[in-house]
Amino acid sequence: MSLFAISDLHVRHAENRAIVDELRPESPDDWLIVAGDVGELADDVLWAMERLAERFATVVWTPGNHELWTPPRDPVQLRGEDRYRYLVERLRDLGVATPEDPYLQWPGPDGPVVVAPLFVLYDYTFRPDGTHTKEEALAAAHGAGVVCTDEHLLHPDPYPSRDAWCRARLAYTRSRLDAIEPTLPTVLVNHFPLVRRPTRVLRYPEFAQWCGTEATADWHVRYRAAAVVYGHLHIPRTIDVDGVAHTEVSLGYPREWGSRSAPPQGLCRILPEPVTAARW
Secondary structure (H helix, E strand, O other), X not given: OOEEEEEOOOOOOHHHHHHHHHOOOOOOOOEEEEOOOXXXXXXXXXXXXXXXXXXXOEEEEOOOOOOOOOOOOOOOOOOHHHHHHHHHHHHXXXXXXXXXXOOEEEEEOOEEEEEEEOOOXXXXXXXXXXXXXXXXXXXXXXHHOOOOOHHXXXXXOOOOOHHHHHHXXXXXXXXXXXXOOOOOXXXXXXXXXXXXHHHHHOOOHHHHHHOOOHHHOOHHHHOOEEEEEEOOOOOOOEEEEOOEEXXXXXXXXXXXXXXXXXXXXXXXXXXXXXXXXXXX
């Protein structure tokens, strides 16, 4: 059995929807991690996750920012925490593990590994160089014309801001990770990278502030990560941080993967085989 991962499916695009329709495990025992941004409309998210849950022995999901949007055309007009909880309950009905469920242990050949889906958002601490506060970072982004759609569609209700929601999620998630048996390794799964380094290659550095939080910078060491899985940036690759592979498993938009020299490979194997330096 293998532990596979993928993210940023964006199934509102017909080309991506077709790829999702073709995803299959290599073995009936394979697990799949889906690291967020399945889609923007609730029905699209549930469509894709239902198909994947039917095919893989176990599916683990964590939300991206797009799942948390409240688009005007979505019949599900829930916002913020209510929208997140709605998706959690619907995905539980499909048998999908979420960040609110007990962490599962993947029975690897070298012993069990805890697969921990995290949902910690971002807090504007991945700031552009030369800025020192959230306000300065946002002003720089507006000045450059690089403003994430989250500012309009990702509502933090009932929290006063997205960074306040992030702080609450950090405290909750740390308490759960601290409770893991200290002899067990982990696979940490988050939509946003846990460290700042992957954002250094962004074409628009102002966008990094919507890509994570400095508060998770040491989690791969503190929580004994055998691997870290993330998405969001649409830059699929693996980097080594303190001897731990941090792997972005995003599919991305058709205009992105369609321009590459090779077609998307789909699923990325996380365990038991080591991930490779490039997926494309």
